[in-house]
Amino acid sequence: MAWSGDLDKIWPTFILGTTGAAMGMETTIFFTFWGLFPLVRNDVHITGENWMQKMMSMMNRGGTEHLGLSKMNFAGMGPAMMKKLAEEHKVASPNELLEVARDLGVHLVPCQMTMDLLGLTKDDLIDGLEEPAGATTALLEAQDAVTLFI
């Protein structure tokens, strides 16, 4: 369950999702609220239909390359340093992990309600996602499963 768009929350979400699939577990990530923004294509800047949604997307640009840290963000300097450190230590970037996750068959489910609320269309989102779904689908997937809320 990815409900946060913070870099430091999406990163472990992708790490655990990828690992789960690598372990042969049926793995689904449900992206909701701010957690949906990392699935926005990196080349899409402004999303939304009305001024409120557009304004929100300007202040909270989507895409794996534009995520901020939940603490020590320092107007983007924190994430830049974090990415530099990750590169030095050969820690896979969220983007790379997303590629591996898709290849290993992790189901990436965007929340339909969030898409409606924030004015995101399928064209705004990256390829390889499942059909947008709702809370019922998320909870059905979660039945008899380990669920992490990150």
Added chain:
Amino acid sequence: MSATIARTLDLRGLSCPLPIAKTAQAIRDLPAGELIEVLATDPGSVPDFAAWCTTTGHELVERTEGGGVYRFVIRKTR
């Protein structure tokens, strides 16, 4: 069952979870019964490969270590 190594994966320098994820990707194309050799430098890969083999059912045939490199030989079981 073959005793020769069918494939070697050089994952030296990579951090968690890539050694496991890349091994999972590579093992898909391998016929059951074949051996895959994995080289890694991430110390976390030692417990992780053991755990991964326990969960997936693949057999950890050999684990050696030298010069900061961990070598795993895994038999694909299914």
